[in-house]
Amino acid sequence: MSKSLLxxxxxxxxxxxxxYLLHLIWRRPIIAKGALALIAVGVFLQTGLLAHRWWLAGYxxxxxxxxxxxxxxxxxxxxxxxxxxxxxxxxTGLFVMLLNLLLLGGALPRDTKISAxxxxxxxxxxxxxxxxxxxxYAFFAMAFSVGALYLCQSRLHSNRLPDLQTLRRINEEAIFxxxxxxTLCMIAGSIWAHIAWGHWFSWNIKSVWSVLVWMFYAGMxxxxxxxxxxxxxxxxxxxxxxxxxxxxxxxxxxxxESNHPLx
Amino acid sequence: xxxxxxxxxxxxxxxxLLGCSLKLAIALASAATLLxxxxxxxxxxxxxxxAGMEKxxxxxxxxxAWSQAPLLVAWVPLSGICVLLFAINTLCCLIDWxxxxxxxxxxxxxxxxxxxxILLSIAFLWGNISGxxxxxxxxxxxxxLAIPNMTGLSLRLEEFTPQLEPSGRPLDMLNQVSLWxxxxxxxxxxxxxxxxxxxxxxxxxxxxxxxxxxxxxxHMPGRGVIExxxxxxxSISSETNIILHKMxxxxxxxxxxxxxxxxxxxxxxxxxxxxxxxxxxxxxGWYFLRSPLPRQLRExxxxxxxxxxxxxxxxxxxxxxxxxxxxxxxxxxxxTLGVFFALFSFYRKRAQGDRPEV
Numbered sequence: 001m002s003k004s005l006l007x008x009x010x011x012x013x014x015x016x017x018x019x020y021l022l023h024l025i026w027r028r029p030i031i032a033k034g035a036l037a038l039i040a041v042g043v044f045l046q047t048g049l050l051a052h053r054w055w056l057a058g059y060x061x062x063x064x065x066x067x068x069x070x071x072x073x074x075x076x077x078x079x080x081x082x083x084x085x086x087x088x089x090x091x092t093g094l095f096v097m098l099l100n101l102l103l104l105g106g107a108l109p110r111d112t113k114i115s116a117x118x119x120x121x122x123x124x125x126x127x128x129x130x131x132x133x134x135x136x137y138a139f140f141a142m143a144f145s146v147g148a149l150y151l152c153q154s155r156l157h158s159n160r161l162p163d164l165q166t167l168r169r170i171n172e173e174a175i176f177x178x179x180x181x182x183t184l185c186m187i188a189g190s191i192w193a194h195i196a197w198g199h200w201f202s203w204n205i206k207s208v209w210s211v212l213v214w215m216f217y218a219g220m221x222x223x224x225x226x227x228x229x230x231x232x233x234x235x236x237x238x239x240x241x242x243x244x245x246x247x248x249x250x251x252x253x254x255x256x257e258s259n260h261p262l263x
Numbered sequence: 264x265x266x267x268x269x270x271x272x273x274x275x276x277x278x279x280l281l282g283c284s285l286k287l288a289i290a291l292a293s294a295a296t297l298l299x300x301x302x303x304x305x306x307x308x309x310x311x312x313x314a315g316m317e318k319x320x321x322x323x324x325x326x327x328a329w330s331q332a333p334l335l336v337a338w339v340p341l342s343g344i345c346v347l348l349f350a351i352n353t354l355c356c357l358i359d360w361x362x363x364x365x366x367x368x369x370x371x372x373x374x375x376x377x378x379x380x381i382l383l384s385i386a387f388l389w390g391n392i393s394g395x396x397x398x399x400x401x402x403x404x405x406x407x408l409a410i411p412n413m414t415g416l417s418l419r420l421e422e423f424t425p426q427l428e429p430s431g432r433p434l435d436m437l438n439q440v441s442l443w444x445x446x447x448x449x450x451x452x453x454x455x456x457x458x459x460x461x462x463x464x465x466x467x468x469x470x471x472x473x474x475x476x477x478x479x480x481x482h483m484p485g486r487g488v489i490e491x492x493x494x495x496x497x498s499i500s501s502e503t504n505i506i507l508h509k510m511x512x513x514x515x516x517x518x519x520x521x522x523x524x525x526x527x528x529x530x531x532x533x534x535x536x537x538x539x540x541x542x543x544x545x546x547x548g549w550y551f552l553r554s555p556l557p558r559q560l561r562e563x564x565x566x567x568x569x570x571x572x573x574x575x576x577x578x579x580x581x582x583x584x585x586x587x588x589x590x591x592x593x594x595x596x597x598x599t600l601g602v603f604f605a606l607f608s609f610y611r612k613r614a615q616g617d618r619p620e621v
Contacts, residue, residue: 119435123457176609180602183376187595196457198466198583199396200591201387203316208303212296219292222285 003112005049010104012042013077013097020094024160032090036081039097043081046074057114060127065253066110068134072249073103075138083142083170089162092170095145125192132185139178140217140238140245146171147238154232168231171238172224179217186214209248216241282355291352295345302338309335321391350384353377369612372604375597382594386587393586399470399579407443410465410582415445418467423578425472436469438578454580464586470579476512476529477575479552481567490573491534499565502541509535512572514551522549529572538563 019035022028050071053061062071080096083089150167162170189210194200201207220237223229229237281287306313312332315324321339328336357377360367397411402420410416422439441451442462452460459468478492491497491507498504513526514533522533537547538560546559552569560567585591 116432119433119456125457177606180606183598183602187599190591190595192457194466194588195459195461196468198459198468198581199390199585200588203306203313205303205307208299208306212299212303215292215296219289219296222289225285226289 069107136182144242147235375601379598386591
């Protein structure tokens, strides 16, 4: 993958983020529309790059830190587009795209080389596991951003930000969709583990933390029914949940040894 | 109804409400989550205790680990109890939903996920009590291997072909195997990476492969290069043969003058051979390939010069059994269906403007 295309993609998302910031200050719809258009262009370009890498590799190339950050960033941008088109949550884009810039920025200095696929990963279950996992993570990242925005809005009560009710709905929807997809990721991973290692649950630290992520968000799907937790507590839980996700994704891969190493 | 009966009914009712309580579910799930979070870090920093957790079922590993370091492993049974209580709580919720299904059918997806979780919890417990994990087992082509803990069941490796890249990097291990139950073949499959043989809860899958010294190639004046493998016979003349009985990759003579194996890597190879004449065995003894040919062979007019070793390849297979694998599969199916139902009903409700909240 050409580094210049990566930098172009980063510039597009960075410009869109600045656009959202300016929109927040000046409240000009044209700026927000421009930012949204830029994100759409970015997603289109990133989809093309991802498809090209997939075609070159012959498998979904999400096997190292560069590739996972790139895929995560793509999924987050795509999910933001979905929520933006559905709810018109413009200022929220600032929070989500800042997170996306961090993900893509983390990928930029890394080697883009596609490594040979190790035989154990050569199964469609791996692709399903990865796709559901990172799209699930992206929904959780969306919930984290919306949760953070909810906490800001609950103090600021600004008319420049989406209202609390909308933010709460988006947060709950992101958690629900993320949990659903992460559940499918866990099912695909368990079937794969059964045929690759002969047991469907592994005590490897990455697998254990994946179960913890699943349990945490399963709990959140229930917590929304507790009236006192709706809104503020739920927003804090979204932030804490994303902390668990980050530790599962990056912390274990980078700090500890696991069977899901990150290079 | 007497007062006592009323009291016991009320107690049962309260117990039932507690069993179905959402707050209890959150408390149990949180307790299990916190315990497992802490435990996973204890696990990571104490590999001597926890490495075996992956290699064996819980019913065998836990008593051993408990005897070694009870404080370090206490989180395992504690979190297990929390998850078990959580599963019971989920079961109560599921029964409660089933009793009111007419009014709550729109939650079918969510409750299928609950049912799947209960099935998976039971399957995990069952598999970890009455299953087993074994291996890797070394097996040569044409050999039978008795399946551990399953009397009468054996595995035969019909053919083994390792697949390597030109660089020598292993790509796959193709094991053509058959499964035999008291002399009757009950299954056969080509077992390779991500394609195990699954039979009645048994999972047979490739782990690795290796090579073992099986013989040697020699240069023999007038005959060129000849190969001697364990069990093979080399005809010297119309009446004389030599037979290779045993091959050791690294051997030496001990103080009692006996040949002993000192290693498994090729270093000081020795072979036990016998010289056969028309009337039977003429001589049998060890030939250390780094030393000259034994005198008895030289006197029989045999001249052999070792040139290169001959190896035979073995496969390493893992054999696990999980008697609850079908239950786990049903649980996984319920959860998958549940997710799709829940997603569908969520968007349907939204499209109808019915309960816009999730």
